[in-house]
Amino acid sequence: MTIEHVGGGFAAAVTGVLAIGFAFVALSRCRLRLRGVRTTGELVGFRTAVAEDGDLLYRPVVAFTLPDGVKIEAEGESMSHAPHGVQEGDRTEVVHDPAALGTIALPSLLPGGLRGREILSWGAASVALGLMTYQIVVETF
Template identity: 55%
Template sequence: MTIEQLGGSFVAAATGTLCILMAVQVMSRCRLRLRGVRTTAELVRFREAMEEDGHELYYAVVTFALPDGSAVTAETSEAVRHLPRGIQEGDLTEVLYDPAAPSVFTLPSLLPGRLRTTEILSLCAGCLGLAATTWLILADTF
């Protein structure tokens, strides 16, 4: 194997991995948008974290009841940089959760763009672009 083939294989593996990660994100967001159940949740608290550059991030921790009466307390997987105005601990907010995995949810009031069609289509376009790039690199390398 030549150095060009080795380099091409490495770049193709990197772009292919990114493509797979983006596809998983698209599937997760589409599943949540299509099968998600809306309910009301109580905002328990905001967990603070720090980015590497020193900016604060906030993860919302909520609790909500499932149809069978059991309670779920979970933290958002995506953070916000600024606490939304007018929202505080103890407030009620809307939550959209996956009935197959209730700990997978989003808060439309905090992350309003997470399930927008344009965002999902952008992720799809990026995924297809990476797949095409991976294919071209492999075709050119071998």
């Protein structure tokens, strides 16, 4: 095995994993858009984490009740800053997947997260990386 094979294999593995990750994001958002149930929840607060670059990330935590009375507390997607004018106890729209109760979107806090253009972008990136992976494999092996 030559160094070109090792390098090509590594590049193919990286682009392949990225393609699969992007496809997963696109499919989960598409599923949430198609099957998601809209309800109203209460903003419990924001959990913070430190990103790799040292910046703070904010994850909104919401609580909502299902029609059968089950109470759910779930985290939304990370944001680079907390939305202005939003505070603990505010009511917000929640879209959740009945098949995966921890999967939620918060359209009022993160507008555009379930729009077709954004989902199409994730899918296109996945296809592009998949084609790149294929090309690397063909040229390397």
